[in-house]
Amino acid sequence: MARRGSAEQDVLNMIMNAGENGVLQSEIWKVTSADSREGSRAILRLEKKKLIERRKELFDGRWTYRILVKRKIPKIDTIVTIPCAFCDLENRCSQSGLISPAKCDKLTIWLKNLAITIT
Numbered sequence: 001m002a003r004r005g006s007a008e009q010d011v012l013n014m015i016m017n018a019g020e021n022g023v024l025q026s027e028i029w030k031v032t033s034a035d036s037r038e039g040s041r042a043i044l045r046l047e048k049k050k051l052i053e054r055r056k057e058l059f060d061g062r063w064t065y066r067i068l069v070k071r072k073i074p075k076i077d078t079i080v081t082i083p084c085a086f087c088d089l090e091n092r093c094s095q096s097g098l099i100s101p102a103k104c105d106k107l108t109i110w111l112k113n114l115a116i117t118i119t
């Protein structure tokens with residue numbers, strides 16, 4: 001049996017990769033390491049965390065759920081403007097240093113603007 005977090009991550013990755021149309025719940029078991037029982041539990045946990053949404057759908061005469069990711073997926077063009085890419089301080093910046101991402105105003109402002117554009 002896969003670890004709980006692992007099944008959740010696998011399922012979430014699959015749903016995110018499916019794009020805006022989402023994926024039928026029955027398709028998830030075919031491409032993830034989760035079996036239907038552990039996958040169903042992972043989906044319920046992801047829904048409880050408000051990361052995904054389930055919509056009831058009739059498919060091939062049977063009721064199932066279409067699973068959609070609730071957050072928009074960032075694309076590469078949303079991060080090409082990251083200030084770190086063109087920062088003069090980049091070679092002196094580290095997690096534990098005097099100059100760090102946690103204390104950086106440029107990065108904070110950029111992240112806030114990114115959050116506004118993708119929500």
Ligand code: SF4
Binds near residue numbers: 084099100101102104
């Ligand atoms: S976190 Fe700030 S200081 Fe560090 S590299 Fe990025 S922009 Fe530069």
